[in-house]
Amino acid sequence: MPIQPLLPAAAIAANMAELKPALRRQEALVEASRCLYCFDAPCIMACPAGIDIPAFIKKIAHGNPAAAAKSILSANILGASCARVCPTPVLCEGACVLEDRDEQPIQIGRLQRYATDYIAERDIKVFTPPAQTTGKRIAVIGAGPAGLACSAELAQLGHTVVVFEKQAQPGGLNTYGIAYYKMRPEISLAEAELVRSLGVELRCGITIGKDLTIAQLEKTFDAIFVGVGLGATNRLRIPGEELPEVVDALDFIDQIHTRPLDRVPVGRRVVVIGAGNTAIDAVTQSLRLGAEQATVVYRRSEGDMSAYDFEYQRAKCDGARFLFNVAPVEVCGSAGHVIGLRLVRTNAGADGRPEPIPGTETIEPCDLVLKAVGQEKQVVLLRRLFPALQIDAHGVIARDPLTGQTSVPHIFAGGDCANGGREVVNAVGEGKKAAHGLHAFLTRQTAAPPVQPSRLGAKTGPTGSGLLHPVRVHELEAALKK
Ligand SMILES: Cc1cc2nc3c(=O)[nH]c(=O)nc-3n(C[C@H](O)[C@H](O)[C@H](O)COP(=O)(O)OP(=O)(O)OC[C@H]3O[C@@H](n4cnc5c(N)ncnc54)[C@H](O)[C@@H]3O)c2cc1C
Ligand code: SF4
CATH class of the missing domain: 3.50.50.60 (FAD/NAD(P)-binding domain)
Incomplete structure (x- = not known):
């Protein structure tokens, strides 16, 4: 596919700017001060890395972001990237008790980013390699x-x-x-x-x-x-798949990371096949790189999509089209290049699998097909x-x-x-x-187990700071006896 930027480089750079920019110090302090530092905090339970979230938020609130970063990185060495990429609405932020009070959940991801950026920007070291080695x-x-x-x-x-x-x-x-x-x-x-x-x-x-x-x-x-x-991405196994503008969505995204943004080949009319989070990333980035139209086609219904709802809503806000209950049957080409994708309508068969409906074929014009049908x-x-x-x-x-x-x-x-x-x-x-x-x-010995979210909350107190609220001491003792 020829590389012709569809937008000026500055416009592409603006489109691809970070969705969740860094919090300023004052914003971080205000956000941290909203946390209730819950006992047996549900946000910790929802974190697969077991970060003691209220503990690090309290350190930010007390004006010590470096200590907060140490807390985060001790539980999750990739705390800086998880701060940016974790689907927080379905993990820690989705579990935040403030939602039950009809308040905005704490922006845990952005606070995590604030703390980890703080030490990265100042080159503060929070770990020292162990003095002794096991020889293994x-x-x-x-x-x-x-x-x-x-x-x-x-x-x-x-x-x-x-x-x-x-x-x-x-x-x-x-x-x-x-x-x-x-x-x-x-x-x-x-x-x-x-x-x-x-x-x-x-x-x-x-x-x-x-x-x-x-x-x-x-x-x-x-x-x-x-x-x-x-x-690699699974094959489509349909005629025309070998045309040069039929591209693995992972390769497309890889190019965004390895080339200047205005040198990433993108079509004017892009069709993305699949409806998981990779499809959403592919369609959204196509639009932000300048595609005039970008459409997701999926052989099942909207309710069957595996993409997170918040990602789906974001793609729709960016102008992505979605065609449901259609399956690709052929990539149409002319003079060796993609000109469209032949689709057939589907309905759910007896076993729930999508089945083509004869006589319902249409062609979706496009010049780039991105495959996002699972790795x-x-x-x-x-x-x-x-x-x-x-x-x-x-x-x-x-x-x-x-x-x-x-x-x-x-x-x-x-x-x-x-x-x-x-x-x-x-x-x-x-x-x-x-x-x-x-x-x-x-x-041949049992190592200290990795962080066990609920027990960690119990052992270190509500905030992980060692400061126990007096009325909760007996609750804590009971938890430890279990
Ligand atoms: C397009 C896309 C977008 C995603 N977006 C998000 C997101 O926004 N948020 C999120 O939390 N998750 C996201 N994920 C999921 C997340 O990236 C993965 O779950 C995570 O990277 C898995 O980590 P891993 O170490 O198991 O595998 P990988 O990240 O795939 O790493 C495996 C490594 O092994 C190397 N390797 C493979 N074979 C060999 C070999 N024979 N010899 C040496 N090295 C080898 C590979 O080169 C690779 O570096 C996304 C996934 C995809 C595909
Ligand atoms: S659930 Fe977690 S982030 Fe939300 S208020 Fe409680 S401790 Fe703070």
Whole structure:
């Protein structure tokens, strides 16, 4: 597709500006002061990384954002990116008790960003690598959120960690896949540097299975953590799919991260196939790059969409069109280029699957088709790398959800390759759990468990500050006895 910016560079830059800009100091103080510092706070329970949210908010309210950042990063080393990319309306902010009082929930994500930006901008170090090492060596495959979170935790437990990453840069989808208006890749790269500063070695540009074999890793490492994520987007399997303007939505988004914004090829009329969060990111970014029309087509109904409702509403506000109950049957081309997408109307068959309605075909004119129909599971890669590893019926690595241990005792796994594809914060939570599982396996002892949200609230008091409200002491004692 020829690169012809559809808008002036300044207009594209403005369109792609961050949706949630940083809070100023006074705004952060006011927002933090609204928090009720709830006992057994539901916002903590809703955070897969177990951040003690009221504790860090109180530190901001007391004018100590560096201490707040330490609190955040101790629970979630990717706290800066999660502050920007977490679907907070369905996690911590969705659980905030203020909603029940018909008030706006606390802007937890933006406060988290305020604290983590504070130390990043001033180059304040909140961690020191442990003085003693255990002598155990762990190889981590994949420098995405799962691999980085696992490595950071292992390093702090005193292990030697080497991460192997096939891409030139670390961060996984956090660096290459997140919508540009949510987070810049530099944030993800800075987090990888933070992990490196804990003593973790990051070796980028090395593909395990090509440049190094598992047998080679097993010779020099005591255990392996697998955090390889998911694969490329599934194929459409329709005629015309090979035309040059039929593009994987992940590749389209990758270009937004690796080229100047006005050099990203985008069509005037874009059709996005699929209705998950990736489809929403693709359609929204197409419009913000200057597409005159961008349409999502989905073979099921509006109510069946897997995208979060708040993301769907945002795409509609940006002018995205949505066509429901239509399935693509052919990409139409002329002179080797895409000119449209043939669609057929569908209705739900007896088993609920969409079935085409004969005689209802139409052509949606377009010059770019973005495929966002889900990422492939890494079954082929995993079977090749680890023939003995148990893969479950969903095509992901079977593992103990509490420890990340797989059917091969010295191999642990977490993140998208094990959960089938969730959010960054889930990958972080699973990477952490696996680090503690690995620690217990390698030292034959039980490590201090990763943060248990409800217990953490109980042990450290309502704010994590050690200051217990007197009337709650007996409540706390009762909770600890349970
Ligand atoms: C388009 C898109 C947008 C998203 N937006 C959001 C969002 O806004 N908010 C959110 O919370 N989540 C979002 N997600 C989900 C989130 O990005 C993932 O859940 C998260 O990145 C999973 O982390 P991971 O470490 O398991 O996998 P990945 O991030 O995929 O990282 C896996 C890493 O392993 C490397 N690797 C793979 N094979 C090998 C090998 N053989 N050798 C060496 N290295 C290898 C890969 O190169 C990659 O760097 C989005 C996902 C997509 C696809
Ligand atoms: S739920 Fe969490 S963020 Fe909301 S008021 Fe309570 S402690 Fe504060």
